[in-house]
Amino acid sequence: MEKSLQRVLLQVGDQSSLKHYRPVSGGDINESFYVETEEGNYFIKKNKNVPSHFFQAEADGLAAIDRTNTVHVPKVLHYDQPEQGEEAYLVMDWVEPGFKDASIELGHKVALMHQHTSERYGLGFSTFVGSLDQPNDWTNTWVDYYREFRLKPQLNNGIENHHIKGERRKKLESLIERLGEWIPKYPNSSLLHGDLWSGNYMISQEGTPFLIDPSILYGDPAFELAFTELFGGFSHDFYHAYREVHSFGDHYEETKPLYQLFYLLVHLNLFGESYGSSVDRILKKYVKETI
Structure with missing residues (x-):
C-alpha cells in the first residue's frame, strides 16, 4: 500500500x-x-x-x-x-474536520450556489449516484430530464434486479408517463450538488462548511432541497438561512415526494427491499390505481 x-x-x-x-x-x-x-x-x-x-x-x-x-x-x-x-x-x-455549527453559513452558500444557472437542464457528461452510473444529457425542459435521465434508468435498473415488479412496476410506469402533471417544465435551472445529504458536507476546523462527493447537474433547486429532508441532518437554521437568499418555489411541497422518490429508488436498487415501503407510499400518493 x-x-x-x-x-x-x-x-x-x-x-x-x-x-x-x-x-x-x-x-x-x-x-x-x-x-x-x-x-x-x-x-x-x-x-x-x-x-x-x-x-x-x-x-x-x-x-x-x-x-x-x-x-x-x-x-x-x-x-x-x-x-x-x-x-x-x-x-x-486534507481538510481538518471541526465540530462548530455552520448551518447558517451552509444554508446561505448553498442558496448562492443555486443562483448559478443554465438555460437548459441536465449535464453534458455522465456522473455517479453512489456506485450506480448516472447518465446525463442536456434537455430543454426539466420534466423531460427528470423522466428520461432520473426515473427511467432507476425503473430499468429495478426491473433488471427484480426490486421493481408487479404493482410497484405498474404504478411507477404510470407515474413516469404522467409526470408532467406534477413536475414543472421550466423551473430555475440551478447548479445542484446532486447528492446533498448530511454525509456529503463537512465542517473544517476553522468552522467553514465544505461540500464533498458531488453528483452535479443543472436542475430544479427543489430537487436538491427535497433530498436534504429525506434522511435528516440539516437544521432549521440551514433552511431559514437558505430562504433568506433563495426561494424554495411555490411547487416545493407538492413535488417534494416525487423528488425524494428518485433517491429512494436509488437506495432500493443499491440496498434492497428495506426501502420498498417508502417507494410504495409515494407511488400510492400520486397513482391511486392502475389498470
Whole structure:
C-alpha cells in the first residue's frame, strides 16, 4: 500500500517521505485514507474495477462548484483514469474536520450556489449516484430530464434486479408517463450538488462548511432541497438561512415526494427491499390505481 500511495503522490509533485497514513471512515463506495508526508497532508480515495471516468466525474463536479465562488470544496490534486481492472486513486488536499455549527453559513452558500444557472437542464457528461452510473444529457425542459435521465434508468435498473415488479412496476410506469402533471417544465435551472445529504458536507476546523462527493447537474433547486429532508441532518437554521437568499418555489411541497422518490429508488436498487415501503407510499400518493 505504501508504494501505491507514494506512486500517486509523485503525480502531485510530492517526492518527500511518507510519514503516516490511516484509513478514514465515511463511505462504502471507496477506500479512503489520511496521508501525511514531509511536505503536506492529503485525503486519498482508492477504488478498483470502476469506469475510467469514475474519479474524473467527482473532480469535474467539485471544480464546477468551486467556480461559483460560493461554498468551499476540497482542492483536487490528481485523479487516475484507469483501464479495466486497474486500481484508481483520487488525491485531494486534507481538510481538518471541526465540530462548530455552520448551518447558517451552509444554508446561505448553498442558496448562492443555486443562483448559478443554465438555460437548459441536465449535464453534458455522465456522473455517479453512489456506485450506480448516472447518465446525463442536456434537455430543454426539466420534466423531460427528470423522466428520461432520473426515473427511467432507476425503473430499468429495478426491473433488471427484480426490486421493481408487479404493482410497484405498474404504478411507477404510470407515474413516469404522467409526470408532467406534477413536475414543472421550466423551473430555475440551478447548479445542484446532486447528492446533498448530511454525509456529503463537512465542517473544517476553522468552522467553514465544505461540500464533498458531488453528483452535479443543472436542475430544479427543489430537487436538491427535497433530498436534504429525506434522511435528516440539516437544521432549521440551514433552511431559514437558505430562504433568506433563495426561494424554495411555490411547487416545493407538492413535488417534494416525487423528488425524494428518485433517491429512494436509488437506495432500493443499491440496498434492497428495506426501502420498498417508502417507494410504495409515494407511488400510492400520486397513482391511486392502475389498470
